[in-house]
Amino acid sequence: MDNILEQLEKKRIVPVVVLRNIADAKPLAKALCEGGLPCAEITFRTEAALDCIQIMSEEFPKMLVGAGTVLTTAHADQAMKAGAKFIVSPGFNPTVVKHCIKKKYPIIPGVNNPSDIEAALSFGLTFVKFFPAEASGGLEMIKALSAPYPQMRFMPTGGITPENLHTYLAFEKVAACGGTWMVKDELLKLQNFEEVKRLTEDALRTIRS
Ligand code: 3PG
DSSP states (O other): OHHHHHHHHHHOEEEEEOOOOGGGHHHHHHHHHHTTOOEEEEETTSTTHHHHHHHHHHHOTTSEEEEESOOSHHHHHHHHHHTOSEEEOSSOOHHHHHHHHHTTOOEEOEEOSHHHHHHHHHTTOOEEEETTTTTTTHHHHHHHHHTTOTTOEEEEBSSOOTTTHHHHHHSTTBOOEEESTTSOHHHHHTTOHHHHHHHHHHHHHHHHO
16 A cells, blocks of 8 residues: 555656546556656546546556545445556545455545544544645645644645646645646547647646756
8 A cells, every 4th residue: 555655656646537438548548658647546437437447557557547536435346456556535435444444455535624634544544635625725724734744645636737736746745736637628528638648748847847
């Protein structure tokens, strides 16, 4: 579990993806890899999610493919069976968290307040998603939460943009940022994978500068 979280932390950015067509899995994975970010959180918001996780994991074995919006233990099991390397949920669901820990699945639950963080800590988890980041107070909130809980590492997601990405990542408690800005629905509809690649390269350039 720790190894996967370390790998995510090294990536610094996690593209959050909503895929409606199974056929998009391969070209999207290719674009992200060529853009320099072999990583994706495929959200369980579409029928295609599970197949897309499987295709990306099988055809791009070096890619760090995880499952997002995991709301049930059944989805967590299906995702891991399909090849997901980590599980992300938008909120703190103790049933899902307990199940993932028992099965040794890397789980990143969502939090946005002190009570959620204490729930995570009670399960020994110190790597959490901060969601929805901008609507929950953004970086100021993460800084405030880091005072009583200095052991926490946050993955803010929700409202992260190329403009605010750098500011979030500059704070030492922010392990990585997640977001959909590199894989917008319009781009998938237009099959514009070149633009996905360009936005990915841009994001990496931002964090290197
Ligand atoms: C998520 O699924 O984690 C968020 O919806 C991503 O939010 P964004 O679209 O603002 O990046």
